[in-house]
Amino acid sequence: MSDPTGYGANETPVNALRFLQRARSEGRIVCTGELTTLQIAEARADGRMWVDDDGFGYVVLPWSLTTTKDEMRNAGIFKGGCGGSE
Numbered sequence: 001m002s003d004p005t006g007y008g009a010n011e012t013p014v015n016a017l018r019f020l021q022r023a024r025s026e027g028r029i030v031c032t033g034e035l036t037t038l039q040i041a042e043a044r045a046d047g048r049m050w051v052d053d054d055g056f057g058y059v060v061l062p063w064s065l066t067t068t069k070d071e072m073r074n075a076g077i078f079k080g081g082c083g084g085s086e
Helices: 013-026 037-046 068-075
Strands: 028-031 049-051 057-061
């Protein structure tokens, strides 16, 4: 059974496109591995989550919300690009 929001697992590419369009207007795309359980639950309730065919989850995260990595970067603990540090 698919997610009634249209952003759930095994949805058609059309719904993936809708997810990307929503991210363009509402925030950024973040992997669920970067989020807390509460943030994931809130995203699912708001219809801001999409799961690809391989089971990887993604969330449209509003710019006003942060992840742990964002907080580390802002504190100067994490430096560098995607997945690494300097």
